[in-house]
Amino acid sequence: MSEGSPGGAGKMRRKGDLPQKICAACGLPFAWRKKWARDWDEVKYCSDRCRRA
Template sequence: MRKQHLKSKTCPVCNRPFSWRKKWRSCWENVIYCSERCRRSKNIAKRTT
C-alpha cells in the first residue's frame, strides 16, 4: 500500500484524521481512536457533551 492511498478515519475524541498503520493491519476495522490518550479520554469527552 502506498502512502498516497492509505485509509483514514476520524477520531471521535479529538476529531482529527488518522491514517492506517502497519501495526493495525489485522484489526483496522476495530480501531476507533487515534492514540492511547484519546482512548483513555473517551469517557471524559462523553461527559462534557
C-alpha cells in the same frame, strides 16, 4: 513478499493512498498503520491518549 498493507497487494503504497478514519475523541483524521492491520475495522482512536480521554 507482503508488506501487510491494506488490500493485501504486497506493494508499497504512498502515505496519501492509505485508508483514513476520523478519531472518535479528537475528531482529527488518522491513517492506517501496519500495527493495526489485523483489527483496522475496530480501531476508533488515533492514539492511546485519545482512547483514555
